[in-house]
Amino acid sequence: MNKPLIATTSLAGCFGCHMSIMDLDDRILQLIELIEFNKSPINDIKTLSKECDIGIIEGGCANSDNIRLLKEFRKNCRVLIAVGECAIMGGLPAMRNNSASISECLQEAYIDCVSVQANDEGLIPNDEELPMLLDQVYPCHEIVKIDYFIPGCAPRADLIWDVLTALISGKKMELSYECFKFD
Amino acid sequence: MDTKTIKSESAAITAIIAGHNNNSTDLMDILIDVQERFRFISEEAVGIIAKAISSSISEVEQTLSFYHFLSRTPTGKYTVYLNNSAVAEMMGRDEIAQTFEEEAECEFGTVSEDGNIGLFHTSCIGMNDQEPSAIINQRVFTSLSRKGVIELVHAMKNGVEIDDLPGTGVRSNIIRPGPILTMEAQPAEILKKTVSRKPEDVIAEVRAANLRGRGGAGFLTAMKWQLCRAVKAERRYIFCNADEGEPGTFKDRVILTERPELLFAGMVIAGYAIGAAEGILYLRYEYKYMAEHLEDVLRQMREDGLLGKSAVAKQDFDFDIRIQFGGGSYVCGEESALLESAEGKRGEPRDRPPFPVEKGYLQQPTVVNNVETLCAVAKIMLKGSNWYRALGTVESTGTKLLSISGDCERPGVYEVEWGFNVNDILRMVGAEDVQAVQVSGPSGTCIASSEFNRRLAYEDLSTGGSMIVIGNQRDLLKDIVLNFTDFFISESCGSCVPCRAMTIQYKKKLEKILRGNGVAADIDQMLSWEKVMLVNRCGLGQTAANPILSTIRNFRELYNSRLRKHTDFVSEFDLSAAVRESCKITNRIPGPGGG
Numbered sequence: 162m163n164k165p166l167i168a169t170t171s172l173a174g175c176f177g178c179h180m181s182i183m184d185l186d187d188r189i190l191q192l193i194e195l196i197e198f199n200k201s202p203i204n205d206i207k208t209l210s211k212e213c214d215i216g217i218i219e220g221g222c223a224n225s226d227n228i229r230l231l232k233e234f235r236k237n238c239r240v241l242i243a244v245g246e247c248a249i250m251g252g253l254p255a256m257r258n259n260s261a262s263i264s265e266c267l268q269e270a271y272i273d274c275v276s277v278q279a280n281d282e283g284l285i286p287n288d289e290e291l292p293m294l295l296d297q298v299y300p301c302h303e304i305v306k307i308d309y310f311i312p313g314c315a316p317r318a319d320l321i322w323d324v325l326t327a328l329i330s331g332k333k334m335e336l337s338y339e340c341f342k343f344d
Numbered sequence: 345m346d347t348k349t350i351k352s353e354s355a356a357i358t359a360i361i362a363g364h365n366n367n368s369t370d371l372m373d374i375l376i377d378v379q380e381r382f383r384f385i386s387e388e389a390v391g392i393i394a395k396a397i398s399s400s401i402s403e404v405e406q407t408l409s410f411y412h413f414l415s416r417t418p419t420g421k422y423t424v425y426l427n428n429s430a431v432a433e434m435m436g437r438d439e440i441a442q443t444f445e446e447e448a449e450c451e452f453g454t455v456s457e458d459g460n461i462g463l464f465h466t467s468c469i470g471m472n473d474q475e476p477s478a479i480i481n482q483r484v485f486t487s488l489s490r491k492g493v494i495e496l497v498h499a500m501k502n503g504v505e506i507d508d509l510p511g512t513g514v515r516s517n518i519i520r521p522g523p524i525l526t527m528e529a530q531p532a533e534i535l536k537k538t539v540s541r542k543p544e545d546v547i548a549e550v551r552a553a554n555l556r557g558r559g560g561a562g563f564l565t566a567m568k569w570q571l572c573r574a575v576k577a578e579r580r581y582i583f584c585n586a587d588e589g590e591p592g593t594f595k596d597r598v599i600l601t602e603r604p605e606l607l608f609a610g611m612v613i614a615g616y617a618i619g620a621a622e623g624i625l626y627l628r629y630e631y632k633y634m635a636e637h638l639e640d641v642l643r644q645m646r647e648d649g650l651l652g653k654s655a656v657a658k659q660d661f662d663f664d665i666r667i668q669f670g671g672g673s674y675v676c677g678e679e680s681a682l683l684e685s686a687e688g689k690r691g692e693p694r695d696r697p698p699f700p701v702e703k704g705y706l707q708q709p710t711v712v713n714n715v716e717t718l719c720a721v722a723k724i725m726l727k728g729s730n731w732y733r734a735l736g737t738v739e740s741t742g743t744k745l746l747s748i749s750g751d752c753e754r755p756g757v758y759e760v761e762w763g764f765n766v767n768d769i770l771r772m773v774g775a776e777d778v779q780a781v782q783v784s785g786p787s788g789t790c791i792a793s794s795e796f797n798r799r800l801a802y803e804d805l806s807t808g809g810s811m812i813v814i815g816n817q818r819d820l821l822k823d824i825v826l827n828f829t830d831f832f833i834s835e836s837c838g839s840c841v842p843c844r845a846m847t848i849q850y851k852k853k854l855e856k857i858l859r860g861n862g863v864a865a866d867i868d869q870m871l872s873w874e875k876v877m878l879v880n881r882c883g884l885g886q887t888a889a890n891p892i893l894s895t896i897r898n899f900r901e902l903y904n905s906r907l908r909k910h911t912d913f914v915s916e917f918d919l920s921a922a923v924r925e926s927c928k929i930t931n932r933i934p935g936p937g938g939g
């Protein structure tokens with residue numbers, strides 16, 4: 162039997178959740194016995210080249226490219242998992258929701274902020290290559306159907322390990338109380 | 345403003361505070377007085393108050409910002425608060441609101457340019473039997489019509505005094521009086537009978553009557569009193585909870601208007617039984633129009649020797665009653681929030697234990713009882729527990745006052761013995777073609793005709809007394825459930841995350857379904873969140889999802905019929921709308937599909 166294929170990506174996240182995957186330490190070696198990575202920052206494969214069994218999403222959607230990529234993952238992954246606070250709720254980037262408009266954000270970031278240097282013309286980046294910012298930062302489940310959510314900021318490596326091994330083996334996963342209690 | 349006016353304003357504020365002995369626990373009264381005098385509470389006023397009561401600006405702001413009727417910005421010489429309860433909407437509130445806006449030439453949430461008229465929405469003001477209704481500077485105007493509003497605004501524009509503004513006042517609408525609402529004896533007779541017995545015997549009598557609290561929770565009154573009496577303390581308090589904020593409830597309003605002597609007698613009895621020195625009537629601000637009348641009754645009782653030193657001629661029984669006003673907040677009906685508010689703070693419910701019977705008002709043992717409970721106590725002392733127990737059912741003794749409103753011919757107050765079933769009641773109020781009955785207000789449950797044979801009783805369909813009849817012509821989810829959900833969103837005190845945030849998520853889901861974009865999974869999710877709502881600290885958050893949950897359970901077809909079929913996921917995300925602003929700023933044209 163072919164090993165299940167897994168793809169991962171970070172949208173509007175900080176790569177902290179991917180650091181948590183790296184935190185599996187030597188279990189990464191066990192993991193690659195069980196699965197094969199397709200597109201992922203972990204192996205630096207840039208594009209989804211095949212239909213995958215599991216897609217892992219870190220981060221919410223802050224710009225048009227996040228949306229494109231999330232939809233592409235949904236289309237190509239049988240099971241899609243939102244990992245971490247930002248993917249599930251928008252997280253820190255969503256702090257801009259309801260507190261500042263896009264114009265205000267860009268004005269502050271590129272023109273008004275005290276640390277802005279050498280932008281005498283008051284330019285706001287507008288290259289066609291750049292993705293466009295969305296009016297709000299959206300959690301992934303508002304854009305596409307998400308099958309599972311792994312909570313945490315970032316989720317512990319153990320939790321990610323438990324989820325992946327449960328999914329691969331088809332066994333029911335025991336969720337400890339600590340998985341839900343974060344205060 | 346010139347310095348002279350500022351000086352005279354500061355002097356007026358200082359005088360108000362001095363009238364309350366610069367007491368920080370009187371902060372609510374101080375703020376209400378300043379609000380009424382100046383129609384808002386300015387930054388300067390906050391500073392003066394904070395200094396005078398030895399508090400901080402942020403503490404004063406904290407309290408002030410909590411209550412609907414206290415404002416940091418001017419609210420107009422005439423401040424109109426139009427009730428936005430579901431029944432008000434059923435009775436044509438929208439047209440009234442529109443007429444107010446047209447005539448006053450300003451929108452809701454704002455004040456007219458000349459500062460004369462302010463228009464604001466407010467949660468249920470306890471007038472469901474005579475909607476649409478509004479409060480203007482403490483006066484209540486009921487059964488508003490388009491024509492009436494035009495005249496009203498015209499008069500306000502001409503500077504007519506509040507008392508002379510044209511309009512209909514509050515009617516009591518007692519349709520069916522029963523033992524509680526029938527006046528059979530003066531308070532003196534009831535109280536003399538009471539103090540001739542030992543406090544323990546008074547409690548025993550109430551216990552024998554098996555009286556349970558009428559505020560909603562149904563706690564045994566005698567047990568509450570006993571617990572309070574057992575705590576050693578210098579001072580104990582009896583509070584009467586007249587916050588009556590549950591939309592659709594107005595029976596306490598009617599008692600306070602028609603039988604205040606009975607209620608105050610009940611407070612004296614409770615005070616005597618638990619050994620309290622002071623009784624405090626916590627009255628919602630919406631009922632401020634009753635203040636004078638109630639003060640008159642209290643004055644008379646003092647003159648008659650029923651209050652004050654050696655009250656009811658009983659040696660060592662010094663007991664008086666005062667009125668404490670709220671500032672507009674539903675959660676202040678929750679007993680521990682009520683006590684916080686009475687202490688001059690934000691009305692945020694306390695963590696329990698300790699319960700108020702141990703540590704209540706000013707940390708002293710305190711009993712909080714509903715208006716109707718205390719009236720029942722007075723009747724029990726007059727006529728005995730045997731008489732009382734003969735009314736109602738074995739587990740639910742006595743009578744219940746019902747506030748009935750909505751789609752029925754005779755909205756008003758009905759006093760019935762426990763044990764009536766819903767069908768009996770619908771017949772009594774003249775309700776036909778009924779789709780649903782909302783029992784106990786938004787925090788209660790919405791029942792369908794299959795349950796109309798259920799009996800009103802603690803052991804079956806328990807109720808605090810509000811019943812809203814919803815006819816078949818209504819869109820239950822849009823007209824009622826959405827309105828109730830908004831109510832909880834605006835009344836949450838914000839302390840607990842699920843109460844603050846999940847209520848909004850519930851509303852979003854409901855709106856998605858109403859737009860025809862819901863799927864079955866949306867309903868499953870709403871049901872699964874119920875567990876999370878139960879971790880909320882107080883009853884408000886614990887019941888805030890009830891309008892949605894109880895209609896999912898009892899009217900599932902209404903939801904199902906609006907769901908998208910043959911799909912398990914629908915996103916309402918619109919990429920082109922989401923990038924519109926950033927495209928505009930950067931002069932870019934979104935590609936096909938917005939991206």
Ligand SMILES: Cc1cc2nc3c(=O)[nH]c(=O)nc-3n(C[C@H](O)[C@H](O)[C@H](O)COP(=O)(O)O)c2cc1C
Pocket residue numbers: 556557558559560561562563565585586587588589590674675676677678679680712713714715717718882883884
């Ligand atoms: C959000 C909320 C609002 C409440 N509002 C009222 C109210 O307006 N009047 C009332 O008597 N009880 C109200 N209660 C119940 C009180 O906390 C308390 O149980 C009651 O006043 C006790 O009086 P009783 O034993 O005579 O029923 C409310 C409870 C909650 C959680």
Ligand code: SF4
Pocket residue numbers: 675692693835836837838839840841843844880881882883884885886
């Ligand atoms: S449940 Fe809601 S109203 Fe009650 S304490 Fe918590 S946040 Fe406040």
